[in-house]
Amino acid sequence: MYFVEPRNFVLLRELEQAEKGIGDGRCSYGLKTPDDVMMYRWDGTIFDPHHSSSENGFYALEIYCGDDYPKKPPTVSFTQPLRMPGLRDDMCTVDFSAIDGLKTWKASYGMAHVLKCLYNHIVKHKPRSLR
Amino acid sequence: MSGVPKRITKEIERLNRDPVPGISVEIIGDNIRYFSVAMAGPSQSPYEGGLFKLELFLPEDYPMVPPKVRFLTKMYHPNIDKLGRICLDILKDKWSPALQVRTVLLSIQALLSAPNPDDPLANDVAEQWKTNEKLAIQTAAEWTAKFASA
Numbered sequence: 309m310y311f312v313e314p315r316n317f318v319l320l321r322e323l324e325q326a327e328k329g330i331g332d333g334r335c336s337y338g339l340k341t342p343d344d345v346m347m348y349r350w351d352g353t354i355f356d357p358h359h360s361s362s363e364n365g366f367y368a369l370e371i372y373c374g375d376d377y378p379k380k381p382p383t384v385s386f387t388q389p390l391r392m393p394g395l396r397d398d399m400c401t402v403d404f405s406a407i408d409g410l411k412t413w414k415a416s417y418g419m420a421h422v423l424k425c426l427y428n429h430i431v432k433h434k435p436r437s438l439r
Numbered sequence: 440m441s442g443v444p445k446r447i448t449k450e451i452e453r454l455n456r457d458p459v460p461g462i463s464v465e466i467i468g469d470n471i472r473y474f475s476v477a478m479a480g481p482s483q484s485p486y487e488g489g490l491f492k493l494e495l496f497l498p499e500d501y502p503m504v505p506p507k508v509r510f511l512t513k514m515y516h517p518n519i520d521k522l523g524r525i526c527l528d529i530l531k532d533k534w535s536p537a538l539q540v541r542t543v544l545l546s547i548q549a550l551l552s553a554p555n556p557d558d559p560l561a562n563d564v565a566e567q568w569k570t571n572e573k574l575a576i577q578t579a580a581e582w583t584a585k586f587a588s589a
Contacts, residue, residue: 343521
């Protein structure tokens, strides 16, 4: 018998972590609606290190944590289309297999790690806005 | 860690053999630390007649740390927030390894009978409870009928 923290309690822990603030403040996330008991939909933001292609100096993201989270990764997409490697054909949805640190998903990662990896990816690839 | 601590299996055995009145506990799937709880609203409370769902998890360090537990059913209660999180001292700093899952569930049941608006988790609800208790109790009863009908 191995030890498994159930999805809902993982997400409650991640929510508490987000409310306290994660890392150096360059990334943040929170529930999209405060009464989403099953905690499916989240909003994320990543500081734009280049002050260029983002709106208001931050990239906005939508994060969806399905029933299989954290065994399966969340679905993450930028709310504005960007020209940058590592995105799917819609130029918004993140392709985890193309992002350093996310290529092999681990249940222990959490949304904080996902956003941090995306921040590093943005620093490296300097996206261009398609709007 | 190998196997499930005896403490946990003993607690489950006792909960099955000698259940808490108005409360049923079931293991979810194959995770022996994760439980689905159904709690009947106490009589003489605005939650009477409702059946409330909770989920409870025993963390790796249990019983050195308290169980984690929350309501899944929508509740109108000053000590329960929109995500079902419960403000109860024994789930936080007043936890002691001498307490058990049974004690926790009894305390939560008691909290439904005796809301404590002076130590709120849901501020808007607590405010209503303090300024117009009659209306607050009426709202709680309406929510019980709407979201927790057994």
